[in-house]
Amino acid sequence: MRKLTSLVPALLAAAAVVVGAAPGAGAAPGDTVTTTVEKVIESLPVAAEDSAGYSAGRFRHWTDPDQDGCDTRAEVIIAEATTPPAVDGRCTITGGAWHSYYDKKDHFGAGALDVDHLVPLAEAWRSGASAWTDEERERYANDMGDPRVLAAVTASEKRRKGDRDPARWEPSDDSADCRYIAEWAAVKARWKLSVDSDELAAMQNMVVECQTEEITYELAL
Structure with a gap:
């Protein structure tokens, strides 16, 4: 998984x-x-x-803005490898190793992985993205400017998570809770998304068990 600490110097230098x-x-x-x-x-x-009006199609995602043949999903998988895979000209990914922090599982080969929007598209829509422009929703859905937005994780764990927020889902590995809450809060703040009352209560309850952590994020909006 990409380190949060590696992001901070670049952000501080940029703005x-x-x-x-x-x-x-x-x-x-x-x-x-x-x-x-x-x-x-x-x-x-x-x-x-x-949720009125939501569909995943309202967020154009897995684009290839640099036109290198690898879409955003593939770019995240490649970037988060703990052992780099081989990538050919058609962006076929072979070999490599990954660690899925949601469930503390290691994977050798990308077949069991999927890329999760930490704050799911449906949750983003419910929390304010319904008022965004199409371009803003596309930027969110493909946001590689902050490594907390997209995560390469075990595909089955992503399916279990679905579009749930912290009031209804937390990582199956309890030791990941503090990281998950910190990243959820950072992504919501980066994109100026709201929380509902149950979500806020769950986050407040979970963070009590976490060591006080300083975080840095860049505003996207």
Whole structure:
């Protein structure tokens, strides 16, 4: 899995950093925010969810913006390999090894993997993406600017997760809970998505068991 710490220097060099008790206050798209997981959770807007009008097709995903023959899904799988695979000109991936942090399983070969939107497309729609432009939804669905947005994980674990939020799903490996909550909060904050009351309560309950962690994220909107 790509390391969160490897992202921080690049983000700090790319944009201004806003530090304080109200994460994102006064920041513009492209700025970065440095704060704690607890403060991010407390800063997320709370709103009822609405699924009306949702379909996965509203988020154009698995595009190939650099036109190298590998779409976003393949790029994530390649980037998250713990042992690099071989990749041919048609983006066929062979060999390699991966670690799925949701369920603490190692995979040799990409066949058992899928790429998960940590905050699922349906959840994003319910939390504010329904008001975005088509271009903004496409950017979200293919967001490789922050390694927390997309994750190469065991395909069966992704299916179990579905479009559930932390009130209804958590990783089967309990030791991954703190990472999952930190990443969920960072992605929601990066894309200015809301949380519902049950989701917020679940996040607050889970983070109590976690060591206080400073995180940095770049605002996408």
